[in-house]
Amino acid sequence: MKPTALAEAIVRYARSMYERGLTHGSTGNISVRVDDGWLMTPTGASFGHLDPARLSRLGPNGELVSGDAPTKEAVLHRAMYDARPGTGAVVHLHATHSVAVSASFASPGGRNGTRGSRPTRIT
Numbered sequence: 354m355k356p357t358a359l360a361e362a363i364v365r366y367a368r369s370m371y372e373r374g375l376t377h378g379s380t381g382n383i384s385v386r387v388d389d390g391w392l393m394t395p396t397g398a399s400f401g402h403l404d405p406a407r408l409s410r411l412g413p414n415g416e417l418v419s420g421d422a423p424t425k426e427a428v429l430h431r432a433m434y435d436a437r438p439g440t441g442a443v444v445h446l447h448a449t450h451s452v453a454v455s456a457s458f459a460s461p462g463g464r465n466g467t468r469g470s471r472p473t474r475i476t
Contacts, residue, residue, distance in 0.1 A: 359385050359392055360405035367394065370446070371401035381446035382424040386434060389413055393430065395421035 354362070363383050370376050381400060384393040390412045394403060398421070409423035415431055417423060424430070430443045 356387055356392060356410070357405070359387065360408045363392060363394065363408060364403045364405050366444075367400035367403050370444075371399065375448050376400050376446045377449070380448075381444070382426055382430065383442065383444050384424075384427075384430040384434075385442045386440065390415075390418065391427075391430070391434070393423045393427055396424050398424075 363385060367381075367383055370381070379397045379399050382394045383400075384391050387410075390410065393409045393411060394400075395407060395409050398407075407421045409417060409421055409427075410419040411423055411427065412418045415427065426445065430445070433443050434440050
């Protein structure tokens with residue numbers, strides 16, 4: 354699929370998630386692998402108001418090629434692609450309910466989802 358069509362698909366899927374209440378404001382990011390890098394949602398962008406022409410186009414080394422500045426979590430997305438070379442896209446949300454669940458496991462002196470240095474299992 355051509356980058357223009359991919360950009361339009363990112364916008365379409367993002368808007369769908371926004372309209373279904375899966376994300377609000379600028380609480381998520383989408384990235385797609387392309388032949389020579391990635392397309393990503395820009396930093397601070399709302400899924401309900403994306404413009405395909407303003408999506409961030411990153412080169413093979415993560416440098417901005419065109420569009421607005423990429424999500425601040427571009428490093429996280431690139432790490433996911435590095436860890437799973439066959440991955441074609443990453444969708445990452447801070448959905449209201451998942452944030453509430455993770456915050457409910459915060460512990461004093463530890464990070465969210467941990468008790469001290471041991472992971473908390475959610476069952």
